Amino acid sequence: MQLNSINASSLANMIDGVLYGPDILLSGKYTFLNKASKNDIVIRHKIDDKGIKIAKNKGISCLITQNPQNDAVEVAKKLEFPLIVTTHIEYATAFALKNSVDNYASNAFKIAVTGTNGKSTTTHLLYTIFSDFGFNTYTNTDAESEGNTLIDPRVASELFDFYKLVDNIDVITLEVSEVQGWENKLMKNHALQMISALDSEAVIITNASMDHINLVNNFDNLLNEISGAATAINKRNSPSLLVLNYEDENIRNMSKIVENNENVDVMFFGNYDSDNILPISYKEGKGIYSYNELYVKETDLPFTSIHFIQDIMAALAVCIYKQLDQEKVIKSLRNYKPLARRFxxxxxxxxxxxxxxxxxxxxxxxxxxxxxxxxxxxxxxxxxxxxxxxxxxxxxxxxxxxxxxxxxxxxxxxxxxxxxxxxxxxxxxxxxxxxxxxxxxxxxxxxxxxxxxxxxxxxxxxxxxxxxxxxxxxxxxxxxxxxxxxxxx
Missing domain, CATH: 3.90.190.20 (Mur ligase, C-terminal domain)
Incomplete structure (x- = not known):
């Protein structure tokens, strides 16, 4: 398909970059150097002069990097090859993600899951359920959770591959790392950028516990990064869903970010309390409730460890919001096979x-x-x-x-x-x-x-x-x- 075109200079301006080489019209897909075909746009954190020559020989239309090595810039000028050097590679990968969503999945129902723990299982549960319903569903989650960052254009590239395979993408379930960076340098606002680029209609925040101490200085900084997910959905001007862990006070309080936004429905999940009925709750020995009605019996749950039950509740919130058939959801849960190496x-x-x-x-x-x-x-x-x-x-x-x-x-x-x-x-x-x-x-x-x-x-x-x-x-x-x-x- 013909992609949305953009001049190299305009792209450079949008991602806080400087263009070296000719200002040409770009219309290829965003991808990796080793996967790229003629006219594609490659994003690499680092590139040297040899990489520029390889890109030129492959017919790549433009290469974006944050760290040009050796004589990369000089070689790009000499070969008249468009090279954009950006201050933040995540600006480029976020732009690529938005471009791919706009081109291949503009009408898809888009879900983002973030938090310290439970992201992969929750995302994979949703992927499984929606797939079992017959929807063409893309997910970036795998056993290693290597695709949940804006460091490289993996999601943008895979969306193109999936679109070619199925012709129509119905649902995207995206695992988003709550904190990202490299070499002890924080990639600020990672969740906010990625979820905004995806234009997620549903956002799940699982929990918050201290992690990545080499990237964030303190717990407040971690919470600020995670809260970017709620901020992203608060910026939407159409009906949206924010799913929050009620048992985590810091996550529960993120509902305040959207409290004045009538477009955003908030669904809490947590422990069953007859004096405080939540949209989704768990009662030991009984199962998971939707408000005050039993939705899934405990005997139908694929596993019963409490952190897995929290993941299931988070996923069920989306299913209930989308009014998926209850019996089909339960059947999907009953047959669910978890990701490798997840308890x-x-x-x-x-x-x-x-x-x-x-x-x-x-x-x-x-x-x-x-x-x-x-x-x-x-x-x-x-x-x-x-x-x-x-x-x-x-x-x-x-x-x-x-x-x-x-x-x-x-x-x-x-x-x-x-x-x-x-x-x-x-x-x-x-x-x-x-x-x-x-x-x-x-x-x-x-x-x-x-x-x-x-x-x-x-x-x-x-x-x-x-x-x-x-x-x-x-x-x-x-x-x-x-x-x-x-x-x-």
Missing amino acids: IKLKENPVIIDDFAHNPSGINLTIENGSKLGNNLFVVNAIRGSRGNDINKEIAEALVESLKDKLNYTLILTESVDVVNHLNTVLESEREIFLNILDENNIEYTLIESLEESLLKTVNLANEDDVILLLGAQGMDPAKELLIKNNII
């Missing part, structure tokens, strides 16, 4: 739970819920390799907080040297800060370099009535396959 039970006797717990609040939630499933608790945690000292300090402190009052735990740490590549190798400084935090707080642990060895040792130590939690991001991803290889599951 997945791999084995009984002993119970083995695999969870992509990669931040402090995720660690705390998983240990809180998982420790209830067995007598003795075994935690196998993969130290995050090549992710910096700050995040490893946070995770170690979360382990301290979760384990300090437990008497029946065994903590085994691994560097996963047998399965990770150079991009995920644990650095000496990361190991040192992780272990120092545990030592200072008298948390006992065993460090095993190999992931496979750490798993085998843990399984041998555990009795049938115990529980084993497999925690961590990339370093723990291969655990399931290793357990299968050793005939444990």
Whole structure:
């Protein structure tokens, strides 16, 4: 299809950039360098002179970057190739997202989900439900949650690919990182920019807990970033939905942002209270209620850990707002298969739970819920390799907080040297800060370099009535396959 055209100079002005090279008319799609075809517009955080030459040879119409390296600018001028250097790469990726939505999904129902925890599961639940209803539904959520930022044009590019596949996009369910940045530099107003670019008709804010301390200075700054989601929907001039976690006071108070906007419906979800009936609530042993009517019986829920129930309630708020058929929603929930490594039970006797717990609040939630499933608790945690000292300090402190009052735990740490590549190798400084935090707080642990060895040792130590939690991001991803290889599951 013919895309909306724009002059390179006009694009540069809109994204706070400077154009080097000719001012030509641009009408290609926004994408990555390795995916780009003739006339496409490429967005890259960094580019060097070799990259400029590759782009020129591929017939790319324009390249946008924040950090030109080596002689990139000089080569672009010499080759008469349009290069835009912007002060903020997210301005470009937000513009690309808006352009793709306008071109490929202008009539789609658009949902954005943000918050510290539960984003991926809530987004994937909505994707599954709307897909089960027969809607052509796009989502950026995957097991690693790598597509929820404005650092690159992934969503803009994938929307084009999905449009080519289905010809009409009915629904977009977008996971939006509440805080983003790189090299300890905050990408300000990330949620506000991304949700505004999407023009979301429904926004869910799951919760707020301290995370990304290398990017935000304090909790108030974190809340300000998250509240950008409510600010984005408050700017719309058409009917919209804001779904908020009533049990999180800071999230509940974000309703004040839209209180004077008659276009925005606010739906809270939380615990059932007969004196304070919420639009969506959960009563233990009964199920999830819509106002005062039972909507889903507890026996029909795909999982019953409280943080998962919160994710389900958030998703159901959107379903009820859209007046989806209740029985079909329940059927979709009953058959729901969660994302990989989201509190997945791999084995009984002993119970083995695999969870992509990669931040402090995720660690705390998983240990809180998982420790209830067995007598003795075994935690196998993969130290995050090549992710910096700050995040490893946070995770170690979360382990301290979760384990300090437990008497029946065994903590085994691994560097996963047998399965990770150079991009995920644990650095000496990361190991040192992780272990120092545990030592200072008298948390006992065993460090095993190999992931496979750490798993085998843990399984041998555990009795049938115990529980084993497999925690961590990339370093723990291969655990399931290793357990299968050793005939444990």
